[in-house]
Amino acid sequence: MLRPFVFSTVVLFLLAFSTACEDPSNVGIDLVGDQGGDPVVVNVPPSVFEIEPISDITGTTTQILRTLSGRVEDPLLGTIVATGNIDFREPAGITDVFRNGAITEATLQLVVDYAYGDTSRVLTLALRDIPDEWDAAGSTADTVIQAAPEVVTEFNVAPTDSLVGIALPGAWIDAHSSELRSENFNDDFHGFQFEPVEGNAVVGFSAVGAQLIVVSGGETATYTIAKSLSTLARTDVPDLGPDLLALQDGVGTSIDVSFDFLADSIRDAAVSRAVFLFPTDSLTLAAQTPPGFVRPRLGDLSLVGITEAGPALELIRASADADGRYRFEASGLRNIVQSMVLGKSTFDRFRLTVPTDDNTINAALFYRSGSDPQRPEAVLTLTPPDN
Amino acid sequence: MNHSNTGTFFRPSNPPTRPSRSFRLAGRRGLLIFGCLLFFASTAQGQRSNDGSIYSRFGLGELRTFPSSQLQAMGGGGYGFPSYNALNLNNPASWGAQILxxxxxxxxxxxxxxxxxxxxxxxxxxxxxNGLHISFPLLKQKLGMGLGFVPYSRVSYRVQTNGFLNAEPAVLDTTSYVISYQGNGGLQQIVGGLGWQAGSHVAVGLSGRFIFGILEDTRRTEFLNPFFEDAVITNATRLSGFTGSLGILVRLPKAFSTNDALNLGATVTLPMTLTGKRVRTLGPGAAPDTLGNDISGKADLPFSLGVGAAYQPGTRWTFVVDAQYENWSSFESDFSFPGYAPDGSRSFQDRLRLSGGIEFLPAGHDLLASYLKRTALRLGFYYDRSYASPRPDVTIGTYALTGGFSFPTLHPGTRIDINFELGARGTTDFGLVRERFLRIGASINFGELWFAKRKLG
Structure with a gap:
């Protein structure tokens, strides 16, 4: 009695499911008409690509990487004067023997891990005391640190050296004997300043290797670096012409970048991909580099989003590729560009800056205009909202 | 099925008797299988809701008809059919003579x-x-109320094309992509009304229809390279409006013989104005961005006239023929729709739907007959000249055969209906496509005597 019901329903549904293979195709595409949807690649040149003076943060008390000092006349980028300031902290475990003994020897040991400029000449630096407490954390390259007028000593650094030992004179030891042996060393002693005297280079001293080694009562104490600040000034900046922009670490430059994403050809489009490309001119850099002159290339760059009110947010970092081109791409950047295309972004421009976690004066020359691929641009893959 | 064929407008056809054991067994199994069928259907719904006809892209979508599962299998008309075993949504005049x-x-x-x-x-x-109907008598065989929630139109299509993009020539960065054009949604209608049995030969009915829903057209560009984000742009038009229908049903007993009955009916649905907004959004996520400003507008839908006849030579056979006309050439809207432009450069065509069907119930009113004989067989056809077309010079017609089985259950007033519809639409000429479709429907129709006064003594 139930058979007809079961049979008929099963047959019908088997028939239906046997023909139910999902196989969408372009059959019927002509009925849709010209509705668009094809993505296009749009190369958008920046409407703004200008140097923005932003003083670099070169002072730290944590993760101290390098202290710069020297003077270099770069034929392409101008004259840079770097003054290094370092302070030390007392090591743990200093004995009474050390504190009550007589200091017989004090040596400042520095490790050179960076050089910019003429590496064929010796660099002479003057060592001075810093008499007063100074701040390093967050301090910028234009900070002024007042050193004592008397030079403790002058010492030479060959940029190709790796280790520099400076024997501090007996007069300095006598003058600072009580500070060096004091339990309040960290508060009483304020460190040294290195100021260029002669030479054509800027060198960097590694924080890891910077030590003040003191021998007292027959025992040796090694004071390690507590804080560092490099102050920098650039003068005599040559004119690079309208087609190039120099971005140099430490000297207070960054590049503001803005694109007109609200142009009629872009506005309201779906952004499937956003790539920012900033090519650099390595040929000009190489051509204007004298023999023996070392000019390290800029490393990582940060792309920062700038709001109308001013606050900035680092979005992404990139390093130069083999062609010297900085290429920024990330889903977060695409999302921001999409918001800009819709006129809904909290950011109204971008900024190219050098990350502050490594003290250098590395440089790169950026193309401002020109033909592809020698121009900065945003390469957007768009799907226009209409046909 | 069990329809009246003599002097009274309705003869109760299902006297409550205790079902036999085999009857109860069959009913239980039937419900079990019905549950399985609903599961299959819901699984199918879970695949994609926009896998239907490309022609549903045009106009307000493919207009749907579901007067009842019984009439669906008989061509989908029924304007002249006094249906007592199910709510006939096509003519509210038939709602007055209900008992269950x-x-x-x-x-x-x-x-x-x-x-x-x-x-x-x-x-x-x-x-x-497919639809939900509820009906109940207010005054037995005099005044009845009907409620329904059924689709009015359905947008359901998906077509795609492929492409290749040279995204960043400098680094030979390329990707393939697929553009899918998808339609989804449709208009639903909530129907409610009263039917009044004005006399032994005439019944009238009135119903209100609230139509609402969202018509969505989506263009999705999907990239095979994972570095590219898919682009999804959706046009969603939200519409709603209210209209009313007036129906009349005239019964002519002994039209050609002593045991037959001829029923004639007509329903007029008034023109209506749908108002709403169109929103364009961008983004594949759950919270897409709105592009531009919302556009407010209206759409004036035309009147509809349906006429039909049902002839019952006895208790075993029923014949129906129907015609439905909708004046879509008068359609006006602030919104553009595929196949229609507000500036008058494109307009819709009048819709005409012709249908007919037969039902054969071998047992007639005999509830003690075998299960097979109490199973109703239905067959029908329809032709639907669509109101919307991709080309102004081409009319899109749909031809379909319908049919189904109505299986009794252990409950005398309850049946399970399995319907099918096999049809073809369109043409391969003029760059169009020809579609063949198969529809399988499963419905359950509960009927029970409620609100009955018990007589003591």
Missing amino acids: TRVTGGMLYQTVEATDASNQTSRLASGFF
């Missing part, structure tokens, strides 16, 4: 195979809700 409270619900599963002029084919399948 009824609840009907069903699902529909369809496969569509489209072929173009180059003989390429695509196959798509989907399942969806």
Whole structure:
């Protein structure tokens, strides 16, 4: 009695499911008409690509990487004067023997891990005391640190050296004997300043290797670096012409970048991909580099989003590729560009800056205009909202 | 099924008797299988809701008809059919003669195979809700109320094309992509009204229809390279409006013989104005961005006239023929729709739907007959000249055969209906496509005597 019901329903549904293979195709595409949807690649040149003076943060008390000092006349980028300031902290475990003994020897040991400029000449630096407490954390390259007028000593650094030992004179030891042996060393002693005297280079001293080694009562104490600040000034900046922009670490430059994403050809489009490309001119850099002159290339760059009110947010970092081109791409950047295309972004421009976690004066020359691929641009893959 | 064929407008056909053991067993198994069918249909619905006809892209979508599962299998008309075993949504005049409270619900599963002029084919399948009807008598065989929640139109299509993009020539960065044009949604209608049995030969009815819903057209560009974000742009038009229908049903007993009955009916649905907004959004996420400003507008839908006749030579046979006309050439809207432009450069065509059907119930009113004899067989056809077309010079017609079985259950007033619909639509000429479709529907129709006064003594 139930058979007809079961049979008929099963047959019908088997028939239906046997023909139910999902196989969408372009059959019927002509009925849709010209509705668009094809993505296009749009190369958008920046409407703004200008140097923005932003003083670099070169002072730290944590993760101290390098202290710069020297003077270099770069034929392409101008004259840079770097003054290094370092302070030390007392090591743990200093004995009474050390504190009550007589200091017989004090040596400042520095490790050179960076050089910019003429590496064929010796660099002479003057060592001075810093008499007063100074701040390093967050301090910028234009900070002024007042050193004592008397030079403790002058010492030479060959940029190709790796280790520099400076024997501090007996007069300095006598003058600072009580500070060096004091339990309040960290508060009483304020460190040294290195100021260029002669030479054509800027060198960097590694924080890891910077030590003040003191021998007292027959025992040796090694004071390690507590804080560092490099102050920098650039003068005599040559004119690079309208087609190039120099971005140099430490000297207070960054590049503001803005694109007109609200142009009629872009506005309201779906952004499937956003790539920012900033090519650099390595040929000009190489051509204007004298023999023996070392000019390290800029490393990582940060792309920062700038709001109308001013606050900035680092979005992404990139390093130069083999062609010297900085290429920024990330889903977060695409999302921001999409918001800009819709006129809904909290950011109204971008900024190219050098990350502050490594003290250098590395440089790169950026193309401002020109033909592809020698121009900065945003390469957007768009799907226009209409046909 | 069990319809009256003599002097009174309605003869109760299902006297409550205790079902036999085999009857109860069959009913239980029937409900079990019905549950399985609903599961299959809901599974199908879970595949994709936009795998239907490309022609549903045009106008306000493909207009749907679900007067009842019984009439669906008989061509989908029934303007002149005094249906007592289910709510006939096409004519509110038939609602007055009810005795049982009824609840009907069903699902529909369809496969569509489209072929173009180059003989390429695509196959798509989907399942969806077919409708829910509730009806109950207010005054026995005099005044009845009907409620329904059924689709008015359905937008359901998916077609795609492929492309290749040279995204960043400098680094030889390329990607393939697929553009899918998809339609989804449709208009639903909530119907409510009263039917009044004005006399032994005439019944009238009035119903209100609240129509609402969202028509969505989505363009999705999907990249095969994961570095590219898919682009999804959706136009969503939200519409709603209210209209009313007036129906009349005239019964002519002994029209050609002593045991037959001829029923004539007509329903007029008034023109209505749908108002709403169109929103364009961008983004594949759950919270897409709105592009531009919302556009407010209206759409004036035309009146509809349906006429039909039902002839019952006895208790075993029923014949219906119907015609429905909708004046879509008068349609006006602030919104553009595929196949229609507000500036008058494109307009719709008048819709005409012709249908007919037969029902054969071998047992007639004999409830003690075998299960097979109490199973109703239905067959029908329809032709639907669509109101919307991709080309102004081409009319899109749909031809379909319908049919089904109505299985009794252990409950005398309850039946399970399995329907099918096999049809073809369109042409491969003029760059169009010809579609063949198969629809399988499963409905359950509960009927029970409620609100009855018990007589003591």
